[in-house]
Amino acid sequence: MKDIKKLANILNADVILIDIATKQVNYLDESTNNSNKNVVNLLIDNIELLTNHIYQSLDYNSGHILTCHVNEESIVCFSFKYDDPLSTSGADVKIMDRFFRHRELPDSENFSKPGFQLKTA
Numbered sequence: 001m002k003d004i005k006k007l008a009n010i011l012n013a014d015v016i017l018i019d020i021a022t023k024q025v026n027y028l029d030e031s032t033n034n035s036n037k038n039v040v041n042l043l044i045d046n047i048e049l050l051t052n053h054i055y056q057s058l059d060y061n062s063g064h065i066l067t068c069h070v071n072e073e074s075i076v077c078f079s080f081k082y083d084d085p086l087s088t089s090g091a092d093v094k095i096m097d098r099f100f101r102h103r104e105l106p107d108s109e110n111f112s113k114p115g116f117q118l119k120t121a
Contacts, residue, residue, distance in 0.1 A: 004028065005029060013078040013080050014029070014079040015027070015028045015078055017076055018067075020047070021073060025044065038061075039065065043065070043067075046058060051075070053067075055067065055068055062082050064082075065078065065080070066078045
């Protein structure tokens, strides 16, 4: 989970973990004040959609969420807020799109190295 938190930090996103069996939604960063009941309700309301797709994108009134069904028990979600200056540029969507199209993610310590580039699939 440490690498997921690092990726969320790089993307300027909140990271949320869904336990599929219990439908429990938790923000991974305990110090976040961004817990949003609307986001939690959106995720729970769409749990069937999220469990039937490896990757999914959900929009809501003040942001969007990219989800990744990582195993039979968990879904990892990256929540981007539209009021955040980095989210309005669309850069986060481009970064996530590149990750999703890549077969293997690189080691997290390489993300911050100068000249780092993902290989294309």
